[in-house]
Amino acid sequence: MKLYTYFRSGAAWRVRIGLNWKGVPYEAVPMDLRTGAQASPEWKAVNPQGLVPALELDDGTVLTQSLAILEWLEETHPQPAFLPADPLIRAKIRAVSLAIAADTHPIQNLGTLKRIETLTNADTARQWAHDTIAHGLAAVETWIARNPGPYAFGAQPTLADILIVPQLTNAARFKVDLTALPRIREVNAACAELPAFQNARPEVQPDAD
Numbered sequence: 001m002k003l004y005t006y007f008r009s010g011a012a013w014r015v016r017i018g019l020n021w022k023g024v025p026y027e028a029v030p031m032d033l034r035t036g037a038q039a040s041p042e043w044k045a046v047n048p049q050g051l052v053p054a055l056e057l058d059d060g061t062v063l064t065q066s067l068a069i070l071e072w073l074e075e076t077h078p079q080p081a082f083l084p085a086d087p088l089i090r091a092k093i094r095a096v097s098l099a100i101a102a103d104t105h106p107i108q109n110l111g112t113l114k115r116i117e118t119l120t121n122a123d124t125a126r127q128w129a130h131d132t133i134a135h136g137l138a139a140v141e142t143w144i145a146r147n148p149g150p151y152a153f154g155a156q157p158t159l160a161d162i163l164i165v166p167q168l169t170n171a172a173r174f175k176v177d178l179t180a181l182p183r184i185r186e187v188n189a190a191c192a193e194l195p196a197f198q199n200a201r202p203e204v205q206p207d208a209d
């Protein structure tokens with residue numbers, strides 16, 4: 001299995017955590033987003049969106065979109081699970097995951113910020129990213145504050161934790177203050193103890209600077 005990845009990509013980071021969690025071996029194929037390699041016709045033939053991550057299976061099938069890849073992993077490698085059996089809790093975990101993957105990350109990712117900078121200026125783009133992330137994380141904090149810790153949904157990590165942790169690096173990049181988000185900080189500290197999360201961090205990837 002090959003994972004097309006970039007060490008700093010939050011979306012690829014989610015998939016790295018999922019693969020480590022399930023104990024699925026993979027070959028990391030780096031895609032340097034700084035060079036614009038993701039916009040090449042060769043890459044767009046693999047992923048027409050021109051984004052990472054993409055997971056190429058041994059039979060050549062290519063999966064894209066980090067959440068779709070994670071759901072595929074959960075379905076094909078059920079244990080250890082990152083979604084519990086209870087359909088209600090699963091729906092809540094997916095809601096938190098989508099609040100980040102669909103409603104926060106895409107509005108502050110590289111392509112969006114470049115476009116805002118072109119239309120306005122760099123300061124406005126930075127402010128936009130800061131406010132988008134602060135708004136998204138505040139909602140996540142409210143949801144998960146209803147659950148016991150240390151993870152987002154109690155004593156076991158879930159898909160929600162896989163989404164939260166990489167988003168915090170973007171929060172740091174845009175100086176989002178996490179002081180008022182104690183549950184999110186608790187999640188980050190608890191996940192930092194887990195090898196699946198440790199081995200997915202950007203700084204330990206083969207393509208890291």
Ligand SMILES: N[C@@H](CCC(=O)N[C@@H](CS)C(=O)NCC(=O)O)C(=O)O
Nearest residue numbers: 009010011051052065066109110111
């Ligand atoms: N919704 C997608 C988002 C993927 C995404 O935004 N990838 C970024 C890196 S985190 C990317 O490839 N950016 C390249 C670009 O915008 O040119 C997913 O979850 O896989």
